[in-house]
Amino acid sequence: MASTPVDHSAPATAASAQPGSTRFRGNPWLALIAVSxxxxxxxxxxSVVAIANPAIGKDLGASTAELQWVTNSYLLALAASMILGGKLGDRFGRRLYYLVGVGGFVVTSVAIGLAGSVEGVILFRALQGLCGGILMPNTLGILRAVFPPGRFGLAVGIWGMVSAVSTSLGPIVGGLLVEHVDWTWVFYLNAPIGVVALLFSMAVLTESRNSGDRRRFDIAGVVLLAAGLLALVFGIVKGETWGWTSAGTLGSIALGLVLLTVFCRYETRQESPLLPMRLFRNRSLTTGAVMTLLNFFVMLGGIFFIMLYLQNVRGYTPVEAGVSTLPMSLASLVASPLGSQLTARFGPRVTIPLGLVLSAAAMFSMLTWTVDSSYATMWPPYIAMGLGVGIVLPATAAAIIGNAPVEDGGVASGLQSTMLQIGGALGTSVLVTVIAGRVGSSLFGELTGAGVPASVARGLEEAEDAVAMGIAPVSSDMPAQLKAAVVEGSGQAFVNGLHSAVTVTGILCLLGAVAAVLGIRSRAQEAEAGAEAPVVVAAH
Known part of the structure; x- marks a missing residue:
């Protein structure tokens, strides 16, 4: 793991066994299983909720806008609470807030299934996101406290493997539950997993905190950061719907950036800041945060348009679409531990560009996809993408968390998780806009080229939003020949949009690879900085 030695404290500083601990309590590998x-x-x-949304809409009579809020309320709450969750864990107990997050996630998941109205689902989804924001950063915070530096990279690699495989399996699990049981079980499934997590975690996790920190908690910083992230992420997720140049989108994003700027200036004046600005003096940490955003821009944005292509253009069922992307999951399974080992040996300055180049190769190879591509053209990009994203994930964690002092492990993990969520929101929103723009400019030509009369094609241009989702605007009263022509032309217009999206994403990956080489310190530079760094002992 490439980590600037900003402190030389013991690997489990601030982590002390509680009275009555068993021989299993405090074991790093059991802690890894618990947080997994x-x-x-x-x-x-x-990832599973996207599959359930159509069934939720049908069962609860929800509009498209309401279904968007089923996703957005969760995303906004999650993004706004990540850094706060990490800070609470660092200050008052990482084990405590991990357990609080797990318990809250279970309760809100069951409440979503029982809600009975789309308004209730949206409310409990927001509360579920808040619990997830408390839970997530403390997973890595716990690992940072219990693993020695030499093993932390491997632990993060396994953490990344669990994260990537869980995300990839979502469509398969969701498809099976929606098709064969009921959409509510997409949420009820969290109950048994959460109960196991609670019982096992209580048995094996030790508490760790910065017990020497008794300074005033930064309430104003919490408010400023939450408001800034809410405004920023809200503008991003609504950009595709409202238009990126609309007053609402630009106003929301601008407000978010202003509030975050005020937050940063405010934090530099605080004795005990929510997010210590000194962390960003480390160039490798700052670059790692940006690379985390880019990596999940690629991962979640890519999965989003791949699923649209498979289900709406190729006609796969949700389960078939999930199964077809299994090579991506299997590649991630291998890539995350491999990435951690490569990072431990060569540093993130080497492994992050390597992963981003693989992701770029995956994107550019999708330029060969057509409306009737064989599976032989699909699985190689899946493997390249799984390898690329999987290698970058532990490398960025090493760059961010490994370069932060142990006492700021939860905050650093919260920063990584926040960048992850913003990157995912940008990936889906921006790439949908790219696809829609290309569909709008090519739809008429593709429809007429497929044999649709110009007068009919002109009228179908109004359905470009549906085509941008891969849905052909056909009706039951269309003649069979015309319907086939509309399906062919619409599918080709969507593929044109997909090609634009993968081109943009591939170019961003290559730019990111160059930025990682320039922004992350080499091993020689790290060794030099480590020799000059003062010894800092974490508070017990």
Whole structure:
């Protein structure tokens, strides 16, 4: 693991066994298993809900806008609470707040299934996101406290493997539950996982905190950061719906950036800041945060348009679409531990560019996809993407958390998790806009080229939003020949949009690879900085 030695404290500083601890309590590998249960629950839920949304809308009579809020309320709450969750864990107990997050996630998941109205689902989804924001950063905070530096990279690699595989399995699990049981079980599934997580975690986790910190908690910083992130992420997720140049989108994003700027200036004046600005003096940590955003821009944005292509253009069922992307999951399974080992040996300055180049290769290879591509053209990009994203994930964690002092492990983990959520929101929103723009400019030509009369094609241009989702605007009263032509032309227009999206994403990956080489310190520079760094002992 490439980590600037900003402190030389013991690997489990501030982690002390509680009275009556068993021989299992405090074991780093058991702690890794414990936090993996919580991580599995949150990551699986994040990707499984997209499959359940159509069934939720049908069962509860929800509008498209309301269904968007089923996703957005969770995303906003999650993004706004990550850094706060990490800070609470650092200050008052990482084990405590991990357990609080898991318990709250279970309760709100069951409440969503029992809500009976879309308004109730939206409310409890927001509360579920808040619990996820408390839970997530403390998973890595706990690992940072219990693993020695030499093993932390491997632990993060396994953490990344669980995260990537959980996200990839979401469509399969969700499809099976929606098709064969009921959409509510997408949420009820969290109950048994969460109960196991609670019982196992209580048995094996030791408490760790910065017990020497008794300074005033930064309430104003919490408010400023939450408001800034809410405004920023809200503008991002609504950009595709409202238009990126609309007053609402630009106003929301601008407000978020202003509030975050005020937050940063305020934090530099605080004795005990929520997010210590001194962390960003480390160039490798700052670059790692940006690379985390880019990595999940690629991962979640890519999965989003791949699922649209498979289900709406190729006609796969949700389960078939999930199974077809299994090579991506299997590649991630291998890539995350591999990435951690490569990072331990060569540093994130090497492994992050390597992963981003693989992701770029995956994107550019999708330029060969057509409306009737064989599976032989699909699985190679899946593997390259799984390897790329999987290698980058532990490397960015090493760059961020490994370069933060142990006492700021939860905050650093919260920063990584926040960048992850913002990157995912940007990936889906921006790439949908790219696809929609290309669909709008090519739809008429593709429809007429497929044999649709110009007068009919002109009228169908109004359905470009549906085509941008891969849905052909056909009706039951269309003649069979015309319907086939509309399906062919619409599918080709969507593929044009997909090609634009993968081109943009591939170029961003290559730019990111260059930025990582320039922004992350080499091993020689780290060794030099480590020799000059003062010894800092974490508070017990």
């Amino acid at each position: 249960f919580g991580l599995l629950m949150v990551q699986l839920d994040g």
